[in-house]
Amino acid sequence: MALTDSDISQLENTAEEIRETIISMLVAAGSGHTAGPLGMADIFTAFYFHILKHDPLHPDDADRDRLILSNGHIVPVRYAAMAHAGYFDVLECATLRQFGSRLQGHPERLRLPGLETTSGPLGEGLSQASGMAYAFRMDEKKNRVYCLMSDGEQDEGNIWEAVMFAGKYRLSNLTAVMDRNNIQIDGMTEDVMSLEPIADKYRAFNWHVIEVDGHNVRQFIEAIDEAKAVVEKPTIIIAHTIPGKGVPEIEGDYRWHGKPPTKEEAQRFLKEIRTMNGKVTQEYA
């Protein structure tokens, strides 16, 4: 189904709402990661509002597509997207990281339906997604498996074991997405442990590689469609993103990887997000 310009701008507006929710929930939590979730808001919106075959009211439906989040620390964007998609009330987002909340600091499958797996320790999502894809193929099921990873976690050896496995078994029902935002906790990825030429590395392991602008929703959705058409190998979409996207003053700054905004900063950030599309500026208390 071809996407109209109006479909795209609707998705962009949803992404903006999700960014606002992320800022609000991080302020309420007083801890957590800011840059990654903001950078992945467009991609999560594309998944939950266009790509995934899913039903928020029946999160255990056996035929649903699976979205595995490997780098669990960016889970605020997943919680926000799930809430906006109707898995739970957006108000619950304010409980992020609090005692008794279903919205744990890192996602826990058994606490919140729809999470698909428990993650946080890096480098483990691609293997789990590969296991699911392998199992679905054994059962001749048509649902697809998507795995979101960070670029920093490519340092983990476990990832490359999974890359070999999925390549060897030609898991074409698996699509990985790498958030190529170039930052990790200790600095820029190329300084901490250089990854380039990352696309060539995946190609060498028998993967189909597509590179896109991770903030261009149309381009991303087209890449997903291309991945579905590749039947002989798994696909990785390397999505170039800007960490902290939407809040110009923190964009691209690795120091925002692992900290939340203060209340004052949040007021400023929300204002910046809200003025992006020419929306009316309003004070936010």
Add this chain to the structure above:
Amino acid sequence: MLNKEAYLSAKIFADDIEQKATRDGFGTGVVEAGTTDARVVVLSADLKESTRAEVFEKAFPDRFVEMGVAEQNMATVAAGMALANKIPFITSYAAFNPGRNYEQIRTTIALNHAAVKICGMHAGVSVGPDGATHQMLEDIGLMRMLPGMTVIVPGDATEAHKAVIAAAKTDGPVYIRFGRSATPVFTTPETPFTIGKALRLFDPINPEVALLSTGALSYNALLAAQMLHEQGVGAIVLHIPTVKPLDTEAVLEVAKQVPAVVTIEEHQAHGGFGSAIAECLAQSHPLPMRILGVQDQFGQSGTPEELLRHYELDSESIVKAAKSLLAL
């Protein structure tokens, strides 16, 4: 003296008692589990012959997955399979599975409560000539600390067969420990086996000490009890294949019959089976005990017999420990 309800081997104290490795019980058990349940799959990390995973491969080639030498990926792929309606058995040497892939098991299997059955072969010093790197002595401790993990150490090949079938039917993660070398098959198909249940092997009229053991060393405990009996000392033998959840009822029942207990395991004395018994007794019925295991050391090359003697896990050493505990 022998517990009749245990239906032990007719050749129990005979020199020609059948000898078989517990890993052989994995091979036959997993094929039977796979026959009853099509969700059973077996993953191998380049060790299908020595883990006996190849027995399953021959029976169900489409449900056997070769992972290569990649135990971390094996655990995490299995977690994904379990979340997609499979019952994966992951197989390698215990030193690597769960040794190498411990954090993957913790996060993606235990915390996820994924129905992965972790099979650690070649555990203990009885691996023999391969030496310390391959003689896993910390796996029971690692696995029993994980919330929701069932831990089984079968006593012989027949019990291992039953344990594998029971594990496939159990919801959630299970760790099963197997040995490399052939050991006496002291149980029979009629011997009861239920996950979480201990089994009395030897029940003297006037018990003075209890020998609590897990794994193949339960046979050495039985030999020790027979030797003690000949020396006029009554020793109960309680074989405890399920280290977790522990059959505390059976343990306390035995503890209340005797003034002291000895535990026996082919594992570090720290943190393993003996520790589990000590945790139970110290909180409910404290009494003098001796924990026989490897005492804060690594293993080394040698024959299984030499090594079990060196680390004082043979029947003579068990007799000695029991008598010294009773100050006889």
